[in-house]
Amino acid sequence: MFQPDLPQGTAEGTISLLFGHPDPSTLLTPAMRDALNSAMNSPQFYGAFQYGPEQGTRALIKYLVDKLNREQQLGVQTENVMITAGSTGALDMVTRLFAPPNSIVLVEAPSYADSLHVLRDHHVRLRGIPMDDQGLIVTELERILAELNVANDLPIMLYTIPNYHNPTGITLAESRRVEILNLADRYGFLIVEDDVYHDLGFESTVPSSFYALADGKSVLSIGSFSKTFAPGLRVGWLVADKNIIDQCVNCGVLQMGGGSNPFSAQVIAEFCSKGYLEPHIETLRAIYKQRCEAALTALSRYMPSDVRWTHPRGGFFLWLTLPPTVLASEVKRVANERGLNFALGEGFFIDPADGRHNLRIAFSFAALPDLERGLELLAQVIETVRRHT
């Protein structure tokens, strides 16, 4: 994700539905300031300045173990959890260590553009699995695995965003998760579960994670404080089998640099131990639920009848499919001129052509009236572009 600088040709005062940034009002809150002050005055703060343990700040690991076991009825122990430099650091580390150059990594089609970029930087081969409104299509996965098996070229891992998927907002059905785990077992690939939106569901329940369903076997589950505390501290985590965590803890980057960021992690540990995280998450869920509902209402009201969109049950994003005659790139060009920005679908596919009639709306960042006005404007732009096609 990027600094929200305006792209060239974008008008002043543009409404940005572009980035998956947290709601600005939820950062640097009084509770966060209080946690920072407490951290500074705690005896543990000195340790936050020295090289940390490679596994990460122990107080934060302990908090996460309790949280995961309490909320997901897991049986993880300290040895199953490590702190990472955001979900980014976790994905980068996991790819570096477990996906050798030229190995095949399966991804949802579409998947998060920047994750594809991280994976590509490690010289792996990407293969996309189509999705429907229940997430990754298992029969498609099965077909592709059979094909790769015949070619003796099986994948090393599946990278998936099961909850409130980026970019689509879709949640992978729990029954499919079980089927996918069976395929992983049969064909011998790891599942890397990017679950950074886990806590940001709009309903009281979220499907069981791959990690929970597999009882931790061959699943690497990635979490993050970027969405529930603040992105700028770069703190995430990885949950996995002890053997996998040990390999990660002993990688070159962590041996050289110590823990991912002892300073940031100590501040977040203080925030959590003071009991601030749970009510903050409740606030976030309410905010994003309201925004998502407002977005869905605006879409129903303004969009032409041949435009389709997803109905997220959590997270930051929803996904639009334009009529076959309307190019998203053309819609974006005109929208930018009129003061609206969003992400093209193209960047989320291995082959950009697959996304040329799609666009991603981030409802997390823009103020509510801007979000509604932006979607009204978007509907007008789509009609304008259609008339000129």
Add this chain to the structure above:
Amino acid sequence: MFQPDLPQGTAEGTISLLFGHPDPSTLLTPAMRDALNSAMNSPQFYGAFQYGPEQGTRALIKYLVDKLNREQQLGVQTENVMITAGSTGALDMVTRLFAPPNSIVLVEAPSYADSLHVLRDHHVRLRGIPMDDQGLIVTELERILAELNVANDLPIMLYTIPNYHNPTGITLAESRRVEILNLADRYGFLIVEDDVYHDLGFESTVPSSFYALADGKSVLSIGSFSKTFAPGLRVGWLVADKNIIDQCVNCGVLQMGGGSNPFSAQVIAEFCSKGYLEPHIETLRAIYKQRCEAALTALSRYMPSDVRWTHPRGGFFLWLTLPPTVLASEVKRVANERGLNFALGEGFFIDPADGRHNLRIAFSFAALPDLERGLELLAQVIETVRRHT
């Protein structure tokens, strides 16, 4: 570098000359606390919580541009500098982006063990170039390059620690730097200059950097605040040609995560802008100079006449060569039993056998009396081991 947990079999109250950790008294100083308080109360602090610009926190980049130009008479601009997750993050990024799997990376023999580990994690092939007391031996480099050239298998980069080298403490002669640059130009490889000890020289001058001598061409220069502020914040930097910085800024990890750590970087930017860094560095130089002198005095006083050691002009380390009949591993085993720890030479070589009569002494961390007592004890252990060989 690691949490200084005692290894198994180490006595209570062990003197640790093992890790290159900063002097404990230099962390979380009143000036650092003041900078943290100022940062918290500045209008820029909010931005430290959001995704940052991929290139890094602008105020810190600006400070570094001024510092580099002032101190090294460079002509770098904002476009030549980026913030990284410590020197570790810089080396990891540079290797990921510029050293494809199976390419050859040249390193000094010995080189920093954890850097070798980072490089190995990226599936490159390492080739060591022998050193003498002036650093990397250019005729050896030339010989190896000629050999690789014949095999049509030239290296992609040279990773070097030119100043106060880890593990040896040796500084590469400036005349050799010029010769190495000529070879880099002739054979077309990049120079990655790990210059994290640059500011910690004991004399008033330090040789010109590769970056300065090459006027920035094909040199990537890595710096760090881990030695001059605190390791726990994980903030370093990379200086290079605009084209290289652009490629780094646009890598997957930074696109996905934003700047390496906006929160840490903002705190350090505040420390620097308040004028605290320069006097802090002067304090550090005086502390480490005194420790190094004490170590050299103790070595002269206690060591057997056939033990040799380096005479660092800066940094954290010195390097011992034991007599050919004495194994460093045996010395370490006995020393651990008697309450002393240090790093074996073996880990710093591609082939560990090349370092079996070497050991690294970190004079940066242990208190002065412990340092002196530790070296006296080391001399006794060497004699003990020799008698039992």
